Amino acid sequence: MTSPEPISSPSRQLEWAWFALAFRPFFGLGAIFGVICIGLWMASLSGAQLIAPAGGLYFWHMHEMLFGFVAAIVVGFLLTAVKSWTNQPGLSGLPLGLLVGVWFVGRVVMLLPTLLPANLIGLIDFLFLPLAAVALARPVIRVKMWRNLMFAPILLLMSGLNAMMHADPSGSGIISQQAAAHGMILLIVLLMCVIGGRVFPMFTANGTQTPRVTPLPWLEKATILTTALCIPAGMALLPATEAMTGIILMTAGVLNVWRVFRWRFIVALQTPMLWSLHISYWLMSIGLLLIGLHQTTGLLTASISYHVITLGGISLMILAMVTRVSLGHTGRKIQATPAITGAFLLMVAATFVRILPAILPGQALWLVILAGLLWMAAFSLFVIVFFPILSRARPDGTPG
Structure with a gap:
C-alpha cells in the first residue's frame, strides 16, 4: 500500500x-x-x-x-x-x-x-x-x-x-486628480531610484563579469532625498514658486544622471537584460530634468515630460524587471530571447515617438496613437513569451 x-x-x-x-x-x-x-x-x-x-x-x-x-x-x-x-x-x-x-x-x-x-x-x-x-x-x-x-x-x-x-472626480479639488497622478508617477520614480541603486550595479557586475561600482554614500543619500522631494514639489504642495519647484526636479534629474553614469552603461551594451535597465534609468532621470525645465522655462509640455518617465522610465524598467524576475524565479537562465529584445526596442521606440509631437505638433494625435501601439506590441510580446512560463510549475520541481 x-x-x-x-x-x-x-x-x-x-x-x-x-x-x-x-x-x-x-x-x-x-x-x-x-x-x-x-x-x-x-x-x-x-x-x-x-x-x-x-x-x-x-x-x-x-x-x-x-x-x-x-x-x-x-x-x-x-x-x-x-x-x-x-x-x-x-x-x-x-x-x-x-x-x-x-x-x-x-x-x-x-x-x-x-x-x-x-x-x-x-x-x-x-x-x-x-x-x-x-x-x-x-x-x-x-x-x-x-x-x-x-x-x-x-x-x-x-x-x-x-x-x-x-x-476629485471633477478634477477641480484642492488636490486635483492630475496632481495625485503626478504624485504617483514621482513616487514610482522614488521606488525605482531605491531599488535601482540596490540591484542595478550588482546585476551589471554579475552579468558582465566586471568589478561592481563602489557607491558614493553622499551621492546615494542626496539622490534619494531630492527624488523624494520631487513628489510634493510635483504636486505643488511645497511653499515654492514654479521656478523653485523646477530647480528641485532638475537637481534630482542631474543627481540621478550622475548616479546612472557611474554604473558603466558601456559594459552593458552587449546584454539586453542589462542595457534595458540602464536605458530605463537614463530616461527616468532625463524625464525629471524635462519636468523641471517645463516648470522653469515652459520647454516641452507637462504631458510629454511625464510620458518620458512613464514610457521610457517606468514601462521599460517594468518590462526589463518582470522578464528578469520571471526567468530567475522559475529556474531559467536570465537571458533575453530575440522576442524579448524586440520588446525592449519597441518600448524605446514608443518613448521617442511619444516625444515627437514637440517638433511635429500637427501630427500629435497620430504620433500618440503610434506610441501606444508600440507600447502594446512590447507588452504583448512579453505576454506571448511568458504567460506559459508563469502558468506552469518550475521545471526543477522547486516551489515558487
Missing part, C-alpha cells in the same frame, strides 16, 4: 502554479490588463468610444495605468522579493488568490461603473494596496528586517494618492 502523495509533490505544484508566488498572477494579468487599457485608450483617441468608465476616459486612463497596471507589477515584485529578503514563505495559495481577486474586482468596477455606487467603487479599488502593504510587512516584522519595512509605507502612500484621485 502506497502512502498518500505529499502536498509539495510536482503534480501538486503544477495544480497551484499560478498562485505559487505573487509574481506569477500579477505579472501575467498586469501585463494583459495594461495592453487592454492602452488599446481602449488608443481606440478612444481614434474616435471610437467603446467604454464609459468611472470618472470618464481621461481619468480612467491615468488611474488604471498607475493604480491598475503599475500597482499590480509593483505588488507582484515586492511580495516576491520579500520572500528572498526574509527567507520566510511568500504569499501564495488562497491568500494570494484573494489579493489577486481584490485587484481584479477593482478593475471590473472601474470599467463598469453602473454596477455599484461611486463611493463603493472607490472603496473596492482602494483596498488592494493597503492589503498588499500588510502582506509585505508581516514577514519583514517577523524577522525584524527593518531596512525593508520602508516598502510598506510606500504602498500606503500609493493608497493615499489613489484616495486623492477618487476624491
Whole structure:
C-alpha cells in the first residue's frame, strides 16, 4: 500500500502554479490588463468610444495605468522579493488568490461603473494596496528586517494618492486628480531610484563579469532625498514658486544622471537584460530634468515630460524587471530571447515617438496613437513569451 502523495509533490505544484508566488498572477494579468487599457485608450483617441468608465476616459486612463497596471507589477515584485529578503514563505495559495481577486474586482468596477455606487467603487479599488502593504510587512516584522519595512509605507502612500484621485472626480479639488497622478508617477520614480541603486550595479557586475561600482554614500543619500522631494514639489504642495519647484526636479534629474553614469552603461551594451535597465534609468532621470525645465522655462509640455518617465522610465524598467524576475524565479537562465529584445526596442521606440509631437505638433494625435501601439506590441510580446512560463510549475520541481 502506497502512502498518500505529499502536498509539495510536482503534480501538486503544477495544480497551484499560478498562485505559487505573487509574481506569477500579477505579472501575467498586469501585463494583459495594461495592453487592454492602452488599446481602449488608443481606440478612444481614434474616435471610437467603446467604454464609459468611472470618472470618464481621461481619468480612467491615468488611474488604471498607475493604480491598475503599475500597482499590480509593483505588488507582484515586492511580495516576491520579500520572500528572498526574509527567507520566510511568500504569499501564495488562497491568500494570494484573494489579493489577486481584490485587484481584479477593482478593475471590473472601474470599467463598469453602473454596477455599484461611486463611493463603493472607490472603496473596492482602494483596498488592494493597503492589503498588499500588510502582506509585505508581516514577514519583514517577523524577522525584524527593518531596512525593508520602508516598502510598506510606500504602498500606503500609493493608497493615499489613489484616495486623492477618487476624491476629485471633477478634477477641480484642492488636490486635483492630475496632481495625485503626478504624485504617483514621482513616487514610482522614488521606488525605482531605491531599488535601482540596490540591484542595478550588482546585476551589471554579475552579468558582465566586471568589478561592481563602489557607491558614493553622499551621492546615494542626496539622490534619494531630492527624488523624494520631487513628489510634493510635483504636486505643488511645497511653499515654492514654479521656478523653485523646477530647480528641485532638475537637481534630482542631474543627481540621478550622475548616479546612472557611474554604473558603466558601456559594459552593458552587449546584454539586453542589462542595457534595458540602464536605458530605463537614463530616461527616468532625463524625464525629471524635462519636468523641471517645463516648470522653469515652459520647454516641452507637462504631458510629454511625464510620458518620458512613464514610457521610457517606468514601462521599460517594468518590462526589463518582470522578464528578469520571471526567468530567475522559475529556474531559467536570465537571458533575453530575440522576442524579448524586440520588446525592449519597441518600448524605446514608443518613448521617442511619444516625444515627437514637440517638433511635429500637427501630427500629435497620430504620433500618440503610434506610441501606444508600440507600447502594446512590447507588452504583448512579453505576454506571448511568458504567460506559459508563469502558468506552469518550475521545471526543477522547486516551489515558487
